[in-house]
Amino acid sequence: MSQQLAIILMVDVEAALKDNTLEGNTYLFDNMKLQGSEGLGTGKLISAINGISYYDGSQADKQILNWLPYGVGSLPPTLPKSFLADKSKNSDLNTIEDFKALAERIETNENSQFTDIASVVEELKKISSSAGVKAKVQSKFQGILHDLGISEHKIMDITGELITIESEGKIPEINSLTPIITGISGEAVDKNIIYPAAYGSPDMVTDGWYWSASVDTYRPGTYAYTMDVQLYKLSHSDGQWRWIPVHMRCEAYIRITNDFKKNGFTNAGVGSLPLPII
Amino acid sequence: MESKISICTVVDVIESLSGGTLQNGNLCMMDNSPYNSTNQGTPNLCTLCYPGQTINWTILALDVQTPVEIKNINISSSG
Incomplete structure (x- = not known):
């Protein structure tokens, strides 16, 4: 099976809530730079997917993509979810x-x-x-x-310390809740290039839920997709502090090419895999 | 809000180990400073802050199976 590829959506939650848009407040990454991904660390990521075949002409496996959203000012995701x-x-x-x-x-x-x-x-x-x-x-x-x-x-700050709030106008720096992806749609989905869904896993790091998709690598081209993202805004009403969900969207791209698949461990050589001599 | 700044670093661990470098786009940094920091999303992030302000650093691996940690942080004056 091919290496599963990760797409990270990093959101500056505080700035996005202030501007009421994800535009200019997101940073996207993937681990496909070796295959030619562009725009890493920007809000416009084009993930490269080399799809169709291996060097020897044998048919490559389908590609799996996984999306993981994080907040710049959120608690590190490597902490146990409890x-x-x-x-x-x-x-x-x-x-x-x-x-x-x-x-x-x-x-x-x-x-x-x-x-x-x-x-x-x-x-x-x-x-x-x-x-x-x-x-x-x-x-x-x-x-x-x-x-x-x-x-x-x-409510805690980013170092995990409890905070005290004097008044709503004077909220100390808080650990913004990690954003969640609630859907993936758009051109790539409409054209049946990717088949996304939310999956559950027993993994404690990602809280068990993540969006994943299989890619039809048979149709080269650049396709856009849209992520529905939910952020949480801290607000106070009726004597109660509450996290209010705020829905936003952002777009990214995949570019499927008919280049050969590459193996990162062999330094990307397009040739026969170096077999270890036993 | 009172302003503390978080600086988050994302590392492609496999690519960094394979290439033996954190350059070539293998590492990106960004922060949530309200003062328009420069070079967001690059290894050369310049975080704008005021004297005495608290900064927190976090680091994240692109692939959940490749752990990464910050070993040390050195503050030096830049030329």
Whole structure:
């Protein structure tokens, strides 16, 4: 089977939400530069797919493409996907411990610190502010709020530290939720050049869902396709912080040629594969 | 928003190891600085920031089966 090829969609989420467009706020990459991909690191990627045959004339396998979206200011995707949930839960447990410790300190009136209610309230406020801020994801059509993943998550910065929000106008730098691709369409799909679908996998890194497509390499040419991308904007209403889904689109291309397929491990030689001498 | 900057690097690990270089388009960098950094999407990213601003670096491999890490970051004055 051919090497599966990856197309990375990197989004500057904050800038895209501010500009209300992905134009100028995306960077695309693939691992097909060896075969002649163009526009890597820009918003206009042309992925080269050498398709039809091997050097000896034998028919090449179909090509598989995988799309993975990431955010420039998002938590690194190599963290376990349970990171947000674990961190949120642990912070709750820590808060409970802090309250217990406070109760003991009040009971013994440590350092004669708790002489009036105001001093107790101050300590309580300190503990609750370190507990972080919870946010739910709002559904796209009905405005229903639900948890992100299996439990309620707290808002963090890109280093995974919980943040406190003083007011909506003064939100500290946050870890923007990783964008998701919700669909792939356009010319390449309409002309049956690629057959995309969302697939599930047990892989913990990509959260189990990714878009993938088989390419009909029998028809050389350059074909456009459109990615539907969902970003999340942090917003506050009805006393609740929520991630509001924002839908955007961006376009990229594949260029199928009838050049021979190349093998990256043999330095791209178009010739018989160097067979190891045993 | 208070401004911290994230600098994200994407590496084609297989291509870099095969060619023995991070050049030739094998590495691209981009950031989310609000001050219009230059050379976005290239290995020569120039991030615009103000003194004292926090910068976070992350790195990402193109292929999920090829891990990559940042070993060290050296700050030197540029000519």
